Amino acid sequence: MSYCFNPSCSHPQNPDSSQTCQSCGSQLIKLRDRYTVMRALAQGGFGATFLAKDDSLPGEPVCVIKQLRPTTNTPEVLIMARELFAREANTLGRIGNHPQVPRLLDYFEDNHQFYLVQEFVSGWTIQQEIKRNGPMSEAGVKQFLSEILGILQYIHSQQVIHRDIKPNNLIRRSEDGRLVLIDFGAVKNQVTHTLGNQHENSANTAFAVGTAGFAPPEQIAMRPVYASDVYAVGITCLYLLTGKSPKDFDYNSLTGEMHWEKEVHLSQHMINVLKKMLEASVRHRYQSAQDVLKALELEPYLDSIAKGMATQPTKRNSSSSTQERSNSYTAPSIASRAEAIRARRDKSPETLGMAATATRQQLVTNKIGIAATKTSNPSGSKVKEVSRMDSNSLLTAYVSGRRDFSSKDLSSLNLQEKNLSGINCHAAKLGGTNLQKANLCNSDFGQANLNQAILKDAKLSKAYLSHADLSGADLRGADLSYAYLNNANLRGANLCGAILTGAKVTDEQLALAKTNWFTVRPNGKRG
Secondary structure, eight states: OEEOOOTTOSOOEEOTTOSBOTTTOOBOOOBTTTEEEEEEEEEETTEEEEEEEETTSTTOOEEEEEEEOOSOOOHHHHHHHHHHHHHHHHHHHHHTTSTTSOOEEEEEEETTEEEEEEEOOOEEEHHHHHHHHOOOOHHHHHHHHHHHHHHHHHHHHTTOBOOOOOGGGEEEETTTOOEEEOOOTTOBOSOOOOOTTSOTTOOOOSSOOSOTTTSOHHHHTTOOOHHHHHHHHHHHHHHHHHOOOGGGSEEBTTTOOEEOGGGOOOOHHHHHHHHHHTOSSGGGSOOSHHHHHHHHHTGGGHHHHHHHOSSOOOOOOOOSOBOOOOSSOOOTTHHHHHHHHHHTTTSOOHHHHHHHHHHHHHHHHHHHHHHHHHHOOTTOOOOOOOOBOOHHHHHHHHHTTOOBOTTOBOTTOBOTTOBOTTOBOTTOBOTTOBOTTOBOTTOBOTTOBOTTOBOTTOBOTTOBOTTOBOTTOBOTTOBOTTOBOTTOBOTTOBOTTOBOTTOBOOHHHHHTSBOOTTOBOTTSOBO
């Protein structure tokens, strides 16, 4: 199939033997004498994206060609387009060293049109995945966050703000099941430290870029910061949990804040993390991907920290009426908030810095107090032990709709062949528990003790097992496809015949476990 690059051509597809377009008569060419376009992937005002093959390389590998079309051919516009094109190519070349960002293969100019050639990523977008499989559980979203936030850390370390993170720009690569962040056409690079009273990691831009509903107020106000990407990730999490786009939620007509809490079934800690990711005020939002990751790691200590706090947060007023939504969606008050941000540029952030410092000091103090409580008990009072549950009470609670069993003592229970999908056993004790053939898909066992647990033939697809202790566990024939095993202890674990397709686990971890020829490794190969 030959493809016509005339932007105004109504029927660009032509037979391979054609020399000229049968629709518009334009000359059909092979780009740079090496790229044969197979079909269009997307088209818009900026240009188009095509799937192509590189005829100059053995095997004719597939690639993606992004064609940038300036609106006019005036000298001023061409100079600007050429500058922006060179900047984008430079950014893509710099950040494309990450395994979860498409590599830049080539870039060139031809007849006043600009072309970027990138690595083709085969797989499903997150949006397609949700439409096909339905919403994710809390464990699935935690796994998503642990991966996307790692990519963000790298991008931000290169002083790049993506500005268009959304489900359609995240692909689950079919080769290894890893997330890949695509479409860097909206990137803001060369982030500069602004003068005077402006935010220290903000960046001035000539125009607002992003997708309605996923872009926070400061980005609409043309002042994106690293925390703007954090907000977009938070909105993406809501889509993963509900299958709803931002326009489908209710909003507070005065503040522009989204009413989403009643739409999800999450632990209170996860709700708090998402709330802070979705703060309309950038000053109150997590400032970096690292901040979110740290907040997620604090989960086992939250109850103790909360008891040590002297004051409680003020409850928000959510009784305000919601603004009526229309078909042409714009988040309520986003425009007014953007205008207010511009008007507040002269305000000093010193008070915020002092408050943040005080909060951090209080948190450290509380954690020290918690540690002291665990190591000593000078008053002689009885220390509260972790509550223990038996099999019947757990199953009764689960059938009644309860999913959160974090930090519970569930050791040595018999839960063989039980359906416990989506269960939250974060930091729970499950040593010696019989979970043979149990359905544990999309479950959270982060930091849990599963020492000597029986998980033979268990379904653990997409389970979250970060920092879990699986030493000596029987995982023969278990389905661990796309499970998150980052930093899990697999010493002595029996993984003979287990399925690890797409699982997040290192070769060093697997070397500590027992495997055989029937073990399916993360790359999909046996042995």
